[in-house]
Amino acid sequence: MRLMFYEPNYTGHHFAYLARMLPGFRELPVEIVVATTPQALESTEYAKTLAPLAGSLQITPICSPPPRSPLRNARHRFAELVRAIGTIRPDHVMVCYADGIWDVACAHALLGRRPWPRELVVEGWIYRGRFGDAVDRRLRSRLRRRLFRQLLRQGLFRRLHIDHELLYDFANPLAGGTPTELVLTPNPIVLKPAVSKSDARRQLGLPPDGTWISLNGVIAPYKGADLLLDAYRHYLKHEDYPPARLLLAGPHSEGIRQLLRQSPYAELVAQARIVSLDRYVDENEMYASAAAADLVTAPYPRHQGRSSIILWAAAAGRPSLGTDASCIGHVIRQQRLGATCAVTNPAVLAKAIAAMLESPWTEADAARVRSYAEFHRVENYQRIASELVRQHFSKKQTGDFG
Helix, strand or coil: CEEEEECCCCCCCHHHHHHHHHHHHCCCCCEEEEECCHHHHCCHHHHHCCHHHHHHCEEECCCCCCCCCHHHHHHHHHHHHHHHHHHHCCCEEEECCCCCHHHHHHHHHHCCCCCCCCCCEEEEEECCCHHHCCCCCCHHHHHHHHHHHHHHHHCCCCEEEECCHHHHHHHHHHHCCCCCEEEECCCCECCCCCCCHHHHHHHHCCCCCCCEEEEECCECHHHCHHHHHHHHHHHHCCCCCCCCEEEEECCECHHHHHHHCCCCHHHHHHCCCEEEECCCCCHHHHHHHHHCCCEEEECCCCCCCCCHHHHHHHHHCCCEEEECCHHHHHHHHHHCCEEEECCCCHHHHHHHHHHHHHCCCCHHHHHHHHHHHHHHEHHHHHHHHCHHHHHHHHHHHHCCCC
16 A cells, blocks of 8 residues: 655644654555655754654655745645645545645535545545634634535545544534544644653753743744743733743744844843743653743634644643633633633733742642643554554455445
8 A cells, every 4th residue: 555645844843743643654564655845855854853764654755835825825735735646646645734725625526626536545634723613703714614514525535633622523513424534633742751840941951940931832923922022021020920931942933033132032031031942842852841831831823723832731741821712722721721811912911921820730730731631642643643544454354345
């Protein structure tokens, strides 16, 4: 069996998640081909994630980089997926980031132009699901809900892996009786033994004492890094708030780098009240960055899906403070992972940070959130991702294809 993973994106979580998924197929008699871009092979992300696995798979750089415009991006990635299927001729396809692609594929099918053979097994991972939120009354979201129902009926994807609790809750009842299976996928994290704050701080080269707030991963405005910096500036003006330092761990966008060079942030960096680790952080450092903090933040202003940051916090037994909107707010509230607030208001965010730092966080709280993180264990991610392929070989051995 030739198994194609389609992943032209390599930044952020894309290659990291693929690297965590692939070991789940290691023992299966499959030929693994990763369709990506030439630029991906030159990236730091590739060197840190897929390069160590290169001996067990084939990297095929046949895709071109997608444009930035959302609609053109989706159309481009869809066209490149169809081209990759025609070139590589796989037996089974994994579309590692199907957001945008599913919309275009469904529109083609509704016009009578099914984009790939009906017998080809295609699985897709969906991360953006704001339209599945019942409180979202926008016309665009209502139309996408209708289109998603059609997607399920078309069966273009044999299985959809949903990385969004609100979308899964909306779509799962609709999938019954359709040729499309839905699963709630883990957001893969590596659960490690509990580590003390001081030990985690030493691992990162931080002072072992004091109180720390952290933002981990990609440090950019779309992750609310500018909002957090503004809130931290407000925070420091309140002498009654507990003293705390801010850790920014992960590759910074150029806008954030420029912001940190300006007053008052440049002075705060010089005083080590803000510590900037502006580089790629691997899974060990992601875990350490969460474990080093007294409070992990996810102040994403317009994020549609889950946040792996709050999951790393849960794995480390630490509380999270995130946006009160969409899936992040839903998960934090439902699983009691910490608190939420209106992150776009710096004074509100600063006050919420102070309230969380002043609230007790017990060993029982740490054990509870670590228990939630168990579902997202990377081994569970691999098991669910490889399930359909394993079923294929199981049926082949037993002769049961009914």
